[in-house]
Amino acid sequence: MNNQNSRRDFLKTSALVTGGMLAPSFLVPGAYAAPDNQIKLAVIGCGGRGTGAVFQAFETGHPIKLVAMADAFQDRLDSSYKAIFDKYGKDKVDVPAEKRFVGFDGYKKAIAEADVVILAAPPGFRPSHFEEAVNQGKQIFAEKPMATDAAGIRKVLAAAEVAKSKKLNVVVGLQRHYQQNYREVMKRIQDGLLGDIVGGQVYWNDGGVWVRERKPEQTEMEYQMRNWYYFNWLCGDHIVEQHVHNIDIANWAKNGYPVKAEGTGGRQVRTGKDHGEIFDHHVLTLTYADGSVIHSECRHFPGAANRVDETFQGTKGKVYLSAGNHGVMTDWKGNSIYTHNRENNPNPYQVEHDELWAAIVKGEYKFADAENAAKSTLTAIMGRYATYSGKVVTWDEALNGSVDLFPEKLAWDAMPKILPGPDGYYPHAIPGKTKVI
Amino acid sequence: MKKFLVASGLILMSFQLNESEVFEAYTQKIPGTPVSFDMTPIPAGSFLMGSNDSKFPDQNPAHEVKLDAFWMGTHEVTWDSFELFLDKHYEQTMTEGGVEDRVDGLTRPSLPYLDMTFGMGKDGKPAVGMTQYGAIQYCYWLYLKTGIFYRLPTEAEWEYAARAGSSERFFFGNEESRLSEYAWTASNSGGSTHPIGQKKPNPWGLYDIFGNVQEWTIDFYEENFYSRSGKDNPVNPATKLYPHVVRGGSFKTPESEMGSAFRGISDPSWKRIDPQIPKSQWWFPEAPFIGLRLVRPLNPPSQEQIMAYYTQEPIADY
Numbered sequence: 001m002n003n004q005n006s007r008r009d010f011l012k013t014s015a016l017v018t019g020g021m022l023a024p025s026f027l028v029p030g031a032y033a034a035p036d037n038q039i040k041l042a043v044i045g046c047g048g049r050g051t052g053a054v055f056q057a058f059e060t061g062h063p064i065k066l067v068a069m070a071d072a073f074q075d076r077l078d079s080s081y082k083a084i085f086d087k088y089g090k091d092k093v094d095v096p097a098e099k100r101f102v103g104f105d106g107y108k109k110a111i112a113e114a115d116v117v118i119l120a121a122p123p124g125f126r127p128s129h130f131e132e133a134v135n136q137g138k139q140i141f142a143e144k145p146m147a148t149d150a151a152g153i154r155k156v157l158a159a160a161e162v163a164k165s166k167k168l169n170v171v172v173g174l175q176r177h178y179q180q181n182y183r184e185v186m187k188r189i190q191d192g193l194l195g196d197i198v199g200g201q202v203y204w205n206d207g208g209v210w211v212r213e214r215k216p217e218q219t220e221m222e223y224q225m226r227n228w229y230y231f232n233w234l235c236g237d238h239i240v241e242q243h244v245h246n247i248d249i250a251n252w253a254k255n256g257y258p259v260k261a262e263g264t265g266g267r268q269v270r271t272g273k274d275h276g277e278i279f280d281h282h283v284l285t286l287t288y289a290d291g292s293v294i295h296s297e298c299r300h301f302p303g304a305a306n307r308v309d310e311t312f313q314g315t316k317g318k319v320y321l322s323a324g325n326h327g328v329m330t331d332w333k334g335n336s337i338y339t340h341n342r343e344n345n346p347n348p349y350q351v352e353h354d355e356l357w358a359a360i361v362k363g364e365y366k367f368a369d370a371e372n373a374a375k376s377t378l379t380a381i382m383g384r385y386a387t388y389s390g391k392v393v394t395w396d397e398a399l400n401g402s403v404d405l406f407p408e409k410l411a412w413d414a415m416p417k418i419l420p421g422p423d424g425y426y427p428h429a430i431p432g433k434t435k436v437i
Numbered sequence: 438m439k440k441f442l443v444a445s446g447l448i449l450m451s452f453q454l455n456e457s458e459v460f461e462a463y464t465q466k467i468p469g470t471p472v473s474f475d476m477t478p479i480p481a482g483s484f485l486m487g488s489n490d491s492k493f494p495d496q497n498p499a500h501e502v503k504l505d506a507f508w509m510g511t512h513e514v515t516w517d518s519f520e521l522f523l524d525k526h527y528e529q530t531m532t533e534g535g536v537e538d539r540v541d542g543l544t545r546p547s548l549p550y551l552d553m554t555f556g557m558g559k560d561g562k563p564a565v566g567m568t569q570y571g572a573i574q575y576c577y578w579l580y581l582k583t584g585i586f587y588r589l590p591t592e593a594e595w596e597y598a599a600r601a602g603s604s605e606r607f608f609f610g611n612e613e614s615r616l617s618e619y620a621w622t623a624s625n626s627g628g629s630t631h632p633i634g635q636k637k638p639n640p641w642g643l644y645d646i647f648g649n650v651q652e653w654t655i656d657f658y659e660e661n662f663y664s665r666s667g668k669d670n671p672v673n674p675a676t677k678l679y680p681h682v683v684r685g686g687s688f689k690t691p692e693s694e695m696g697s698a699f700r701g702i703s704d705p706s707w708k709r710i711d712p713q714i715p716k717s718q719w720w721f722p723e724a725p726f727i728g729l730r731l732v733r734p735l736n737p738p739s740q741e742q743i744m745a746y747y748t749q750e751p752i753a754d755y
Contacts, residue, residue: 048713055714083714175712206552207524242550272526302527303520305559308552324555324725349712 039360042068042114044107044129045121046080049143053118053173054084056353057141058092062361065092068099068113070106072121072225077102104410111136116360119143122225123241124234124406127152130370131159137166139360141353143173145244145377146370148236150401150437153378160370167365171356172373174248178355179348181327181340185319186252188329193337194314197253200294202246203307208300209238211274219412220419230276230426231418232384233405237278239265239387240380243298247383248376249310249321250286250294257375258286258294258382260394265387267428269301277418277428282387286379296383390431401437460506460735462642467582469532472518475511476733477642479598486596487663488606488698495660496698502593503669506735509590509598512563512633512644513652513728514575516554519564522578524548540581546571546719555725561632563650563728569681569703570751571719572653572729577747579731586737588746591672592656592700594732595684599697601641606696608639608646613692620648622695626688630725643730647695650728651683658682658702678752679705687726703727708754718751 041057041064043050050071057064066084071077077100085093101110107125111117111133119129119142127147133140140163146156163170176182189197212227228234235241251257265282267275281299288294297307309322317331327340359366382398407416420426429436460480466473486502521528523546529536546567553566567575569589576587590598601608609615617625619636626648634644656662657675666673675681680702686695707721721727737743 048715051714052712056712080714206554207520207527207548209548209550211526211548269530270526302524303531306552306554307556309556322556323551326556347710349710 038063038065039116039357040065040067040114041116041118042066042070042110043080043118043120044070044110044133045119045125045143046071046077047120049173050118050120051080051083052349053120053141053143053353054080055087056350057116057118057357058088059350060353060357062357064116064357065094067094068101068110069095070101070110072102072104074102108132111138114138116141116357122228122234123236124148124152124228127155127159131155134159134163134166134168137168139168139356140170140370141173141356142170142370142373144248144373145236145240145380146172146374147377147381148232148234148240149381149403149405150378150399151404151406153374153381153399156370156374156377160368160374163370164368169356169359169365169367170370171352171367172369173349173352174245174369174373174376175348175352176245176249176323177252177369178351179323179325180345181325181342182249182252182321184340185321185327185329185338188338189253189312189314189319190255193316193329194312194319195316196290196292197312197314198292200250200253200310200312202243202250202294202296202310204238204243204246204298205304206300206306206308207302207304208270208280209242213274221407221410221412221414221416224276224416224418227274227276230274230278231416232277233407233416233418235278236377236381237282237384238300239279239282239298239384240377243282243296243383244377244380245323246298246308246310247286247296247379248373250296250312251372251376251379253310253312253319254288254292254294256288257379257395258288260287260392261285261379261382261386261398262392263296263383263386264390264431265384266431273420273424273426277426279384279387279428282383284383284386286383385436388429388431388434389436393437397437403436462511463508465583465585467518467521467579469534469536470521470528471531472521474514474518474731476508476731477511478735479507479509479594479641481506481735482597484597484600484602485604486593486698490698493699495700496663498663500663500666501668502597502666502671504594504597505670507590507594508733508735509594509643510731511638511642513650513730514564515561515633516559516564517561518579519567519575520559522546522575537581540578543578543581544574546574547717549717549720549722551720551722553720553722557629557725562630563633563645565630565650565725565728566721567727567729568717568719568721568751569653570749573747573749575729576731580743580747585733586743587731587733589653589655589729590684590732591670592654592682592684593666593671595652595654595730596697598641598643599639599646599685601639601643603640603697606698608697613695616647616692616695620645620686620695621688622648622686623689623691628688630688630728645685646730647685648690649688650685651687651690651701651726652685653727653729654682654684656682658700675752678754679703683727687728689726705754716754718754 116139147153263284265279270280284296286294320328325342329337385393483503488496638644656673658680683701707724
């Protein structure tokens with residue numbers, strides 16, 4: 001299909017999506033001549049990552065204008081707006097006060113203002129934000145992970161199908177897919193240079209991430225929203241929020257998803273009142289349909305050894321990969337198959353946007369990342385189900401899980417389902433006892 | 438002390454300061470923890486800073502500089518102490534009797550989302566990837582822990598200590614071929630930092646002063662600073678975030694770019710892959726080669742000056 005055809009298809013689809021309205025002006029050839037015909041961008045979730053993604057969109061150099069922003073918190077939105085406006089100015093940033101939507105529901109209105117949306121709120125909100133963006137027919141950059149529980153994954157998978165049928169580009173911030181060493185190695189693995197992948201090990205072991213302390217004026221809902229990393233309905237546990245990166249690489253190397261997970265985890269060193277309910281370590285075995293097994297570890301232990309990388313063994317050779325641009329493939333005699341040059345590699349966080357926006361401005365439909373991202377997220381959720389319950393969890397059991405972590409109601413005075421005990425500590429999963437599915 | 442004498446094989450310089458204090462090598466314990474580090478005395482004196490080598494105009498002109506006495510870290514700062522600073526929960530775990538209230542209020546680094554050891558390991562290895570602001574805040578933490586004023590070296594102090602009285606390119610002479618006896622460089626490092634103190638020290642007892650990791654200085658980098666820097670305790674305060682002077686070269690630096698007078702610079706590209714805005718004030722996710730070495734002036738400045746140094750606001754970085 002050449003560009004001309006794909007553009008026509010895309011225009012047709014877009015017209016369909018927008019219910020017979022005119023196609024967005026940015027898709028009209030030659031539209032860029034007029035300064036007002038810039039591609040309209042909205043950002044949902046204005047933390048450091050959402051703000052960073054807006055910068056990366058602008059850095060693509062395409063005619064983009066930020067027209068709407070949404071965040072649960074006024075202060076987060078304000079600091080984000082200021083950072084963006086200070087850097088890019090009024091030519092690129094046209095977000096008057098009435099287009100800055102604060103609160104839980106602002107995302108719908110912000111999405112409606114734009115042609116393209118960045119979804120970067122905490123992971124628990126991704127399913128509803130993604131579904132809304134798809135329903136409104138927008139092109140999407142979504143941060144990972146895609147959900148925090150099975151109900152969220154089912155919503156994302158359904159919306160991902162709709163996005164495909166509408167030919168909406170969806171790029172997800174599993175940025176290793178946009179990093180050169182991973183692309184070069186995976187191409188060679190899929191070409192069979194390592195033979196069949198029969199085993200592997202994937203790690204995110206380090207000292208942990210930020211903690212936000214409770215302030216006396218906060219409601220329970222506000223506290224959990226601020227310190228969201230430590231609550232499963234928002235974060236999914238670090239096995240989902242962070243280790244999904246490495247688990248996703250295992251799935252990529254295996255070209256599939258595991259049929260079951262078993263594992264062990266707990267709270268060994270990160271056990272304070274500020275640390276919510278999530279575990280500080282998980283160890284998994286992930287079994288794939290062909291019987292091959294991937295070992296996965298993630299832990300947040302300060303003072304212990306760090307390891308964040310992936311290794312795989314095939315019938316013909318092995319590979320070492322890391323986000324530090326490692327990609328070292330050798331056969332079993334130690335001969336080099338491929339060694340990636342680590343110097344001067346492009347920034348994968350920028351490449352995500354360069355490729356997405358290039359497709360958008362050309363009117364091409366090229367990216368459908370949501371399904372894989374949802375399934376890799378589900379792999380991590382399945383792992384959490386296994387470590388929390390202490391039981392073997394199959395893919396289908398995980399996908400069909402009925403435990404819904406989300407609050408009944410989203411409001412600052414509403415109560416999340418997880419609450420601290422009288423001593424200020426939150427209950428956490430007890431393997432052998434806790435029901436997760 | 439004994440270790441210092443044996444390892445460096447020289448007669449210890451020490452003289453009485455007053456009745457109670459002696460200017461000699463010492464081991465600084467971090468109270469309540471098993472962690473300590475060694476400090477080496479650097480006597481007051483004058484030296485010829487820079488060089489007149491025309492290949493590197495930023496080293497011109499060689500000029501006389503006079504410095505007050507100070508102690509310098511015998512080694513580069515390692516993860517053993519830096520990790521206590523960066524994670525207050527970890528410090529709590531590691532501190533007998535709990536962390537002092539005065540330390541509790543310190544602003545800590547945001548814990549890095551990425552692995553800031555870059556897969557190179559921690560044990561006995563230099564802490565890496567911190568910003569200059571982070572390095573200064575580490576000094577502040579040490580001050581709160583020990584009551585002693587530690588800070589980054591000035592560029593002049595660094596070069597004076599590295600030269601250890603020599604006027605040649607290296608403290609051991611001009612032969613690049615001998616550098617591997619003293620330093621981890623691109624030629625022998627295997628692409629990684631190494632535990633501190635494995636190579637031979639310089640004549641004043643400083644280990645890894647070349648190579649392993651680049652070391653932060655206080656100074657803002659200006660190519661022609663030496664033409665106006667003055668003689669007594671020169672320093673070039675920063676008005677902008679980039680570039681600061683870093684010194685000594687690292688495990689990634691080619692031998693040809695090393696020497697006592699060689700001036701390295703910090704660069705915004707070290708934060709290129711930070712996906713957040715504002716970019717971290719604390720971490721460089723693409724600088725596995727930047728670390729720090731402490732200085733303690735023999736005569737500390739006033740309490741006001743100390744606090745002014747530690748509480749400088751970080752310069753914003755987008």
